[in-house]
Amino acid sequence: MRIAIDAMGSDKAVQPEVAGAIAAAKLWPHLSLILVGDEARIQAEAAKEGGLPQNVSIRHSTQVITPDEEPVRAVRTKKDASMVVAGKMVKDGDADAFLTAGSTGALVVVGTLGVGRMKGIERPALGTVMPSAKDPFFFLDIGATIDPRPEWLVQFALMGDVYAKAILGRKNPKVALLNNGAEAEKGNALTKATYPLLQEAKGINFIGNVEGRDVPFGVADVVVAEGFSGNIFTKTMEGTAMALMKQIKGALMSSLVSKIGALLIKGGLKPLVKKFDYTEIGGALLLGLKGPVVKCHGSSDAKAITSGIRFLKQALEQNVVEQIRAAIEAQGPGPEGVAE
Amino acid sequence: MRIAIDAMGSDKAVQPEVAGAIAAAKLWPHLSLILVGDEARIQAEAAKEGGLPQNVSIRHSTQVITPDEEPVRAVRTKKDASMVVAGKMVKDGDADAFLTAGSTGALVVVGTLGVGRMKGIERPALGTVMPSAKDPFFFLDIGATIDPRPEWLVQFALMGDVYAKAILGRKNPKVALLNNGAEAEKGNALTKATYPLLQEAKGINFIGNVEGRDVPFGVADVVVAEGFSGNIFTKTMEGTAMALMKQIKGALMSSLVSKIGALLIKGGLKPLVKKFDYTEIGGALLLGLKGPVVKCHGSSDAKAITSGIRFLKQALEQNVVEQIRAAIEAQGPGPEGVAE
Numbered sequence: 243m244r245i246a247i248d249a250m251g252s253d254k255a256v257q258p259e260v261a262g263a264i265a266a267a268k269l270w271p272h273l274s275l276i277l278v279g280d281e282a283r284i285q286a287e288a289a290k291e292g293g294l295p296q297n298v299s300i301r302h303s304t305q306v307i308t309p310d311e312e313p314v315r316a317v318r319t320k321k322d323a324s325m326v327v328a329g330k331m332v333k334d335g336d337a338d339a340f341l342t343a344g345s346t347g348a349l350v351v352v353g354t355l356g357v358g359r360m361k362g363i364e365r366p367a368l369g370t371v372m373p374s375a376k377d378p379f380f381f382l383d384i385g386a387t388i389d390p391r392p393e394w395l396v397q398f399a400l401m402g403d404v405y406a407k408a409i410l411g412r413k414n415p416k417v418a419l420l421n422n423g424a425e426a427e428k429g430n431a432l433t434k435a436t437y438p439l440l441q442e443a444k445g446i447n448f449i450g451n452v453e454g455r456d457v458p459f460g461v462a463d464v465v466v467a468e469g470f471s472g473n474i475f476t477k478t479m480e481g482t483a484m485a486l487m488k489q490i491k492g493a494l495m496s497s498l499v500s501k502i503g504a505l506l507i508k509g510g511l512k513p514l515v516k517k518f519d520y521t522e523i524g525g526a527l528l529l530g531l532k533g534p535v536v537k538c539h540g541s542s543d544a545k546a547i548t549s550g551i552r553f554l555k556q557a558l559e560q561n562v563v564e565q566i567r568a569a570i571e572a573q574g575p576g577p578e579g580v581a582e
Numbered sequence: 583m584r585i586a587i588d589a590m591g592s593d594k595a596v597q598p599e600v601a602g603a604i605a606a607a608k609l610w611p612h613l614s615l616i617l618v619g620d621e622a623r624i625q626a627e628a629a630k631e632g633g634l635p636q637n638v639s640i641r642h643s644t645q646v647i648t649p650d651e652e653p654v655r656a657v658r659t660k661k662d663a664s665m666v667v668a669g670k671m672v673k674d675g676d677a678d679a680f681l682t683a684g685s686t687g688a689l690v691v692v693g694t695l696g697v698g699r700m701k702g703i704e705r706p707a708l709g710t711v712m713p714s715a716k717d718p719f720f721f722l723d724i725g726a727t728i729d730p731r732p733e734w735l736v737q738f739a740l741m742g743d744v745y746a747k748a749i750l751g752r753k754n755p756k757v758a759l760l761n762n763g764a765e766a767e768k769g770n771a772l773t774k775a776t777y778p779l780l781q782e783a784k785g786i787n788f789i790g791n792v793e794g795r796d797v798p799f800g801v802a803d804v805v806v807a808e809g810f811s812g813n814i815f816t817k818t819m820e821g822t823a824m825a826l827m828k829q830i831k832g833a834l835m836s837s838l839v840s841k842i843g844a845l846l847i848k849g850g851l852k853p854l855v856k857k858f859d860y861t862e863i864g865g866a867l868l869l870g871l872k873g874p875v876v877k878c879h880g881s882s883d884a885k886a887i888t889s890g891i892r893f894l895k896q897a898l899e900q901n902v903v904e905q906i907r908a909a910i911e912a913q914g915p916g917p918e919g920v921a922e
Contacts, residue, residue, distance in 0.1 A: 374825065375825040375826075375828055375829055385762055388762070388769075388770045388771075389770050389771050420814065422725055422728070422809070422810050422813035422814065422817075423813075429728075429810075430728045430729050430809075430810040431728075431729050433810075453813075453817050453821075454813070454814045454815070454816070454817030454818030454819075454820075454821055455817040455818070455820055455821035455824075456821060457818070457821060458818070458821040458822045458824070458825035458826075459821065459824075459825050459828075467814075469762070470762050470769075470770040470773075470811060471810060471811045471814045473762035473763075473793075473794070474760065474762065474794045474807075474811045474814055474815050474818075475794070475814050475818050476794070477762075477793050477794030477795040478794035478795070478797070478798070478814075478815050478818040478819055478822070479794075479818055479822045480794075480795055481793075481794055481795035481796060481797060481798040481799065482798045482818070482819045482822040482823055482826075483822055483826055484795075484798070484799075485714065485715040485798035485799050486715075486798075486822075486823055486826055486827075487826075488715055488799075489715055489854050489857075490830075490851065490854065493847070493850040493851050493853075493854050494847055494850060494851075496850050497849075497850060499846050499849070500846060500847045500849065500850035502843075502846055503842075503843040503844065503845070503846025503847035503848075503850075504843065504847060505843070506839050506840060506842055506843025506846065507833070507834055507840045507843035507844060507847065508843075509837075509839070509840065510833040510834060510836050510837060510840035510843075511830065511833050511834075513833075514829050514830065514833050517829075
């Protein structure tokens, strides 16, 4: 299992990437990790960590894509950018998967044009593991594909099902469609057209529509949305949790009595704060490509990079690409097979 | 100021409507309130509250629209339903505004077909006051209009601006567009087309796109979205806050030490829990009609009905219908003026 790691993507690159890769290499010695980026800087950072383990190597590259660049243009002009090179390694069979903490927009372009879509997949989707009041769930698409066709959402559901099994260990994942009402006839033009297709889809346990109000309580294992409302959903969940936590901290510091109370409840609240901390989750997965791809937050630390590598390890061990291929094939020759 | 109140709409009708109207009539003696519904049941309930004050009257009606009915059909066939009659009173000039805690779907139909849209308004929008880590903000549309045109969203922004001034007392409301990224070029086809129109709109302080992550922190006074993602946004904010509060309560009860801590922080947390409690806010406003219309939650108690009546009182005092007319007219003869 060879995983390419864009060493230049995060806000504090190359420190988190190098330290995170070294930690992962020690945890899982059967992985082969390739750090892609400025060799001198990677070597200097590795020296601080006691040098590179045997299963970590470097692929030198000279350019970097920054978050403010227009994605398509940046990917097309910067052929030697670390993210572009890492993507090409997967395409050429020099790596099985890749990870970046760089720009999401650029990653979607690198994924689609560089790595390339799996046969039969119409559009990639960005999926992520989200916390809930019960168990975590897998959510997609959080913004890779805007204004999609209903058939693409069905493919997202099939891919989400595979990932919920591989990453979350669910046996028969409950798959739901994010909608503005629970009833079958509710929705906009897209969700109304998608609902019957999901009912007919083979091999998934489609439980129907779910509302934004119910998802945070953990009613489904996989929640499917198009990229725009998916982005609204995940960011609103994150923002609301953060705003509420901030307010609670303020309220706890408002008097001496509540400060003493805060000390007493600290132990009980800590795991909860951690659970709803978005940055703990370790990133998003770009699905539907020839190899698994992980996007970590720009603000990732070494621990977040290691978590991202664990995602890729699980995806490779579970052979998700083959499983998705089989799930798509099981649908038979449908309209999506001849659409393009 | 004559306000018609659908007495049959809430889950526990007629109790909340009758008790809420009586409380409002006593608080604001200059209001004239008309309870629409089964006269015998309203009289019986009023007797428990010490009888109807002089400024509360009854308009008898024999039918009720239930939440499970198909809205258009229900409104068309049940001519004597309490909600339909209340809407017709506004249309006929027998009331200046109306309130219901009945089905949202039916209300949108009653509003559009019964009360009728204001001249120049293309589609109605449902707006509501939402809590944030700073001040509350006005959000629309939460689900009245699905799959809209960009011009309709501009009208939503103009109406939201008027209501933020009237209901929230903001002087120069910051108006923002809910989007999947803050940059001007981000979005789906709809938000990309809407952005430049909002920049050109006259008389509003458009501050650009806002993300779901930032809105709960109170970055804008008015947030505009189309009904589908608006529904996802408001319900996700509500669901996340509720799920988190439930988890916190669980964590506080997990040990004796944290239980003691919980007692000490109770006073500090209470106003916060109240602030994020969606049911405290008192309902949604259906905007763009010939008179102000309030939709209270189906689960409303008497206090929530009284809050809804306060919304209508403020809207009438501020003459919102006239203000919206002026705001639309100030845009000049645009494409929206001749679209239909």
